[in-house]
Amino acid sequence: MFGVPGVRVLAAERDAAGLELTVETDQTLEGCRRCGVLALPHDRREHRLHDAPFGHRRVRVRWRKRVWRCLEPACPVVTFTEAHELAPPRALLTRRAVTWAADALQDDDTTVAALARRLDVDWHTLWDALKIEARRRADDPQRLAGVESLGVDEHVWRPGKFGQGREVTCMVDLSRDANGHVRARLLDLVLGRSGPAYARWLDARQPAFRAQIKHAALDPFRGYANALRDSLPDAVQVLEAFHVVKLGTQVLDEVRRRVQQEQLHRRGHRDDPLYKIRGLLRHGLEHLSERQHARLAAGLAGWRRPTRRSRAGLVLLPAVAGDLRRHRQRPRPTVAGREGHRQLPDLPDP
Ligand SMILES: [Zn+2]
Numbered sequence: 529m530f531g532v533p534g535v536r537v538l539a540a541e542r543d544a545a546g547l548e549l550t551v552e553t554d555q556t557l558e559g560c561r562r563c564g565v566l567a568l569p570h571d572r573r574e575h576r577l578h579d580a581p582f583g584h585r586r587v588r589v590r591w592r593k594r595v596w597r598c599l600e601p602a603c604p605v606v607t608f609t610e611a612h613e614l615a616p617p618r619a620l621l622t623r624r625a626v627t628w629a630a631d632a633l634q635d636d637d638t639t640v641a642a643l644a645r646r647l648d649v650d651w652h653t654l655w656d657a658l659k660i661e662a663r664r665r666a667d668d669p670q671r672l673a674g675v676e677s678l679g680v681d682e683h684v685w686r687p688g689k690f691g692q693g694r695e696v697t698c699m700v701d702l703s704r705d706a707n708g709h710v711r712a713r714l715l716d717l718v719l720g721r722s723g724p725a726y727a728r729w730l731d732a733r734q735p736a737f738r739a740q741i742k743h744a745a746l747d748p749f750r751g752y753a754n755a756l757r758d759s760l761p762d763a764v765q766v767l768e769a770f771h772v773v774k775l776g777t778q779v780l781d782e783v784r785r786r787v788q789q790e791q792l793h794r795r796g797h798r799d800d801p802l803y804k805i806r807g808l809l810r811h812g813l814e815h816l817s818e819r820q821h822a823r824l825a826a827g828l829a830g831w832r833r834p835t836r837r838s839r840a841g842l843v844l845l846p847a848v849a850g851d852l853r854r855h856r857q858r859p860r861p862t863v864a865g866r867e868g869h870r871q872l873p874d875l876p877d878p
Contacts, residue, residue, distance in 0.1 A: 593609050678745070678760075
């Protein structure tokens with residue numbers, strides 16, 4: 529009934545707030561921890577525990593722990609209290625309450641404070657127990673099994689002007705599960721936003737883990753690429769689609785500003801043709817309505833003498849940016865972008 533092997537429920541009481549269970553272990557024989565001589569049951573001592581909730585009810589456990597007495601007269605141990613998996617000595621939470629809270633933190637959108645309220649314990653009490661459980665889970669080598677695609681990204685932990693250790697490097701499992709869905713599982717966080725931080729993490733893993741990585745995704749930061757080159761030389765490096773689109777869009781904006789400067793010798797403002805179409809330039813041509821298409825054509829036409837460089841940029845980049853965005857949305861690229869490119873309005877020759 530209790531669900532913990534070797535523990536039986538003697539009594540269950542229900543009140544408005546929840547359940548109170550009185551339990552005992554079924555252990556009848558015990559040897560002295562010091563000398564190994566058979567010990568005799570001596571007494572019972574009550575250990576009160578907070579257990580994992582049952583539905584919405586809080587559960588309290590009164591564990592009637594046995595006190596044993598050593599029979600060996602020469603042994604310095606006189607009596608000792610029984611130990612069991614149910615809870616560590618002097619703990620306030622049962623082991624399964626800590627497991628329940630750690631599972632909830634791992635899988636649900638919740639906080640330590642919310643879980644501490646559910647368990648009716650102080651925040652620090654739960655956090656101290658969770659730290660031990662988290663360390664145990666982090667050290668489990670099975671945690672990194674089956675990671676074939678590894679992602680890395682940087683993150684600023686606590687935005688603000690002061691404080692140390694704000695920048696972290698995050699490692700993410702981007703492998704696909706049996707249904708083809710990306711797992712997107714956070715594997716680890718290490719201090720520092722640098723190539724060496726990532727390389728140190730990779731080098732600290734088991735060789736079997738590094739050998740199983742087929743693809744390594746990264747942002748355009750050079751340091752991470754260096755770490756991959758040195759520590760995962762066999763993995764295929766993949767630039768994240770988000771960054772590819774971002775870089776493409778950046779270049780497009782730079783070309784637009786350059787043409788603007790070359791033509792009018794000042795930065796663009798509200799009434800300039802190029803400035804008016806700065807948003808339209810970023811769209812795939814096939815997504816534009818006829819009206820938008822006409823606006824784009826009007827914005828690109830009428831330049832006195834665009835240089836060859838500017839002209840090439842203006843023709844190619846809308847198609848490229850649109851293409852990138854499509855690749856990001858669909859797993860299989862289409863030729864729609866190239867068809868769109870052909871429909872671009874003609875520009876005057878330089
Ligand atoms: Zn003894």
